[in-house]
Amino acid sequence: MKKWSKVLLGSAAVLGLTTVLTGCGHKDNSSSNGGKTTVSMYMPGDKPKNYSAMIKKANKQLAKKYPDVRLSMKFIGWGDYPQKYNVMVTSGDKYDLAFAQNYPVNAQKGVYADMTDLINKYAPDAKKKIDPAYWKGLTVKGKVYGFPVNANVYANNSVVFNEALLKKNGLSVPKDARTYADFTSTLEKFHAKNPNVAAFAIGQGFKVSPRAMSFVLGNSLPFAIDATGKSKKVFNAYDQPEMQSILKTMHEWYKKGIIPKDAATSNTQYNLQDNTWFSRQETQGPFDYGTHALENASGGKKMVARPITDALKSEAQAQVAVWSISKTSQHKKQAMEVLNALNTDPVLLNNITWGLQGQQWNFTDKAKGKIKTTSKYQPGYFIGAWMMGNNDLLYTQDSVTQKMIDQRKENIKNAKESRDLGWIPQTDEFKTEVTNCSNVMSKYLDILNTGTADPVPTIHKMDKELKTAGYDKIQASLQKQYDKFLANK
Incomplete structure (x- = not known):
């Protein structure tokens, strides 16, 4: 599932946003305090109504593997995101992670950090779990500049x-x-x-x-x-x-x-x-x-x-949901660790994409990752899985049968590639x-x-x-x- 995005505003409108963004960007982007690094993660959409509880739980889970890393999500409305994102990447703003727009062009411009070695060093397990078609679709002159969401x-x-x-x-x-x-x-x-x-x-x-x-x-x-x-x-x-x-x-x-x-x-x-x-x-x-x-x-x-x-x-599907690290980020290692966690830790991922356990959902069969949503599972209380992390880690409702899951895996395995993939x-x-x-x-x-x-x-x-x-x-x-x-x- 994917929202269709709005056309970019003209260059004058984009330039008009530069002061606003850069003025606030250096204040609340990535930071290091008391030996703990806060990684900024910019994404399109509205801030969840339960964000405070969600990020608290996310950071508690993240700390189990990375005790010195904290995550801070920054939300920009869908209609504004393309323009403001463009300002972020062209102004050299020191963000850590951002939901990429126009990946091929920006990768060739050199505004993204080269992730090739970072992935191999800090996220090898996450890399293995992702369909190889994604890596084909994100490789530019032998280098990878984005981390894909393994989904559709x-x-x-x-x-x-x-x-x-x-x-x-x-x-x-x-x-x-x-x-x-x-x-x-x-x-x-x-x-x-x-x-x-x-x-x-x-x-x-x-x-x-x-x-x-x-x-x-x-x-x-x-x-x-x-x-x-x-x-x-x-x-x-x-x-x-x-x-x-x-x-x-x-x-x-x-x-x-x-x-x-x-x-x-x-x-x-x-x-x-x-x-x-x-x-x-x-x-x-x-x-x-x-x-x-x-x-x-x-x-x-x-x-x-x-x-x-x-x-x-x-190629288009490989680039639907991609996380980039800014070339100017001061915390590239920690940013990659966050991506690794989102693509290997089901507890972390599901309490973002389904909302909070005990609030928006409960287990019906924990061993099988089966859940039932509550009346509090409503838009505005979760973030779409298609843009967050490895969807293979998602819990499923009882209405999604094992037969449906097996068929999904078989369909992915047998799907043909577009002639221009890569x-x-x-x-x-x-x-x-x-x-x-x-x-x-x-x-x-x-x-x-x-x-x-x-x-x-x-x-x-x-x-x-x-x-x-x-x-x-x-x-x-x-x-x-x-x-x-x-x-x-």
Whole structure:
């Protein structure tokens, strides 16, 4: 499960935050007191309501293995995190750990500490427990600059429906639905009865999902490859018939009111637990056990999901949840020890990701790691497991059977790899062109992906601007790199 993140603000807005962040950063970042080191850990999201009790218990558990290390979590709202994170890494702020954004670019910029030796020396056990696909997806020129959260190493993007609203309106979702267009009839019928509820709840920053494309410079730029390997070309995703067909469907939905009229500019949060949405797009993988994880995160709301993309171990999935250590951190060893603990100590991890034992949950079978949540298990009292530590250590509710767990392990073992897994393009020779193309895409991404604009004429206009911005130079370099990668694979 993964939140889709908002588009970055312009450079002027980002620069405007520098004073605010750096002014407070040196005050409460990493510190050493009385021989004990406090490791700062920055992450997106709201501070849990039970944070004081949670961090107290976490540090008590952490001290069993690392008596001189303390952890302090720093929370920045989802909407603000990308901008403020950018300020942190570009200003040289002396944070210890941070939830990485745009990992390949920042790793190549040199703003992260090289973790290669740190992992081998201080977290060898944690390293062994992580699927090798993650290390392939995070290696840059033979070095590793991020520590992955071992979770959904492969995933589907799915369209998820609010089951209560389906039943209330006498609607169903076709079992064989595999494309956006397959949902049109259901969405039209819902919108006709409920014009004030978002039929397809999306907003600024949303991206549609072709079935098997890998965006090699991230999905805010158009450069993509066929993840199945049927084609060896680096192409403009927006020129492909599949992408244009999806965007035409979005545009039809927009014109019919299925998509909110202000979607291209809206920062509205459609909370999982609320009935402000009928359908939405979510990323689901093996550790989600279908809709189980989403339903837990919503406080028990039942959902129906239909996958619209192929399940592949990919570069994108390897980089979904990555912890970086600042190059300027004064406590790199201790930061790695915290990561090691989060990836090897189930007591530490579960009292963060499930909330507190005795408060949000209790054991039903401690030996088997089975738990039952309480009425106090609600959003705001835990931190999502997908962004914290090795999900293989998570306790499971009784509703997750051993058969489901065994199937999850088998599915992970048998999942195919995206053709480009292990290829992180080198961007040094076309940095200026990437910036220029990013500026062009920022004008078109939201209006295209939310269906606000008529796709074909808009893409034609966008392509002309991309060509002027240096698209051809980037594409040629990427194609040369990809050919070399495939030849050596």
